[in-house]
Amino acid sequence: MGLPNPGIDLFAEEMAVAVRAGPVIGSVFGSNAKEFAELAAKMEDYGASAVELNLSCPHAEGYGAEIGSDPKNVRSIVSAVSSSVDVPVWAKLTPNTSSISELGRAAEDGGAEAVVAINTLKAIVISAELRKPVLSNRFGGLSGPAVKPVGIRAVYDLRGALSIPVVGVGGISDWRDAAEYILAGASAFQVGSAVGTRGPKVFGEINRGLEMFMSDHGYGSVAEMVGVARE
Numbered sequence: 134m135g136l137p138n139p140g141i142d143l144f145a146e147e148m149a150v151a152v153r154a155g156p157v158i159g160s161v162f163g164s165n166a167k168e169f170a171e172l173a174a175k176m177e178d179y180g181a182s183a184v185e186l187n188l189s190c191p192h193a194e195g196y197g198a199e200i201g202s203d204p205k206n207v208r209s210i211v212s213a214v215s216s217s218v219d220v221p222v223w224a225k226l227t228p229n230t231s232s233i234s235e236l237g238r239a240a241e242d243g244g245a246e247a248v249v250a251i252n253t254l255k256a257i258v259i260s261a262e263l264r265k266p267v268l269s270n271r272f273g274g275l276s277g278p279a280v281k282p283v284g285i286r287a288v289y290d291l292r293g294a295l296s297i298p299v300v301g302v303g304g305i306s307d308w309r310d311a312a313e314y315i316l317a318g319a320s321a322f323q324v325g326s327a328v329g330t331r332g333p334k335v336f337g338e339i340n341r342g343l344e345m346f347m348s349d350h351g352y353g354s355v356a357e358m359v360g361v362a363r364e
């Protein structure tokens with residue numbers, strides 16, 4: 134998990150290695166606008182090409198979705214960060230809301246250069262034998278194949294509501310999943326759980342499959358595919 138991390142200062146070392154391999158999007162989370170702005174500025178100092186604000190983790194009290202499901206908070210946090218860094222600011226949104234488009238509009242108004250959707254769905258698993266939740270935290274975040282249709286719907290809605298790019302994430306484990314997100318309106322995509330189940334080779338496999346699909350269907354670039362299923 135990203136949240137129980139050793140703290141921003143220890144990222145200096147890891148980022149120094151990571152940025153040599155290619156552009157890095159630095160993800161940060163805080164409990165208020167000031168914390169987000171300070172952390173984002175450090176990520177920028179470490180060489181991040183963009184910062185992604187985690188406004189959406191469903192199981193951390195006082196963080197994530199607890200603050201990111203209120204459009205006013207989203208706008209003020211994104212705006213505070215945008216005026217503290219020069220790199221693009223991406224807002225990662227929660228699906229645990231009645232209108233993800235409203236959150237997206239708040240992020241766009243606050244100066245976000247992209248939105249990322251979705252984070253995990255707030256969920257709970259009960260052990261029948263133990264008669265209690267299996268997680269000591271009670272709630273957790275549901276990810277993987279089960280959330281893909283929810284993620285695609287979120288991307289579809291956001292693409293219709295915003296002018297900034299939408300980055301799709303949720304249940305992508307092969308090229309077909311990625312293609313579905315792009316056709317729904319995602320300009321780029323991320324892979325989470327499938328890195329755990331399939332390992333880092335998943336990225337190359339998805340990209341190679343997507344390239345074959347694009348050449349079979351006459352797409353010269355991802356941009357030509359974005360949102361085609363909306364037309």
Ligand SMILES: Cc1cc2nc3c(=O)[nH]c(=O)nc-3n(C[C@H](O)[C@H](O)[C@H](O)COP(=O)(O)O)c2cc1C
Binds near residue numbers: 134225302325327
């Ligand atoms: C074990 C685990 C840890 C995660 N940690 C973070 C995190 O620290 N910050 C964040 O923004 N999202 C976090 N996520 C959410 C993922 O980045 C992603 O939005 C979500 O899992 C849906 O994508 P997937 O189905 O490809 O995993 C985490 C997800 C999982 C499963």
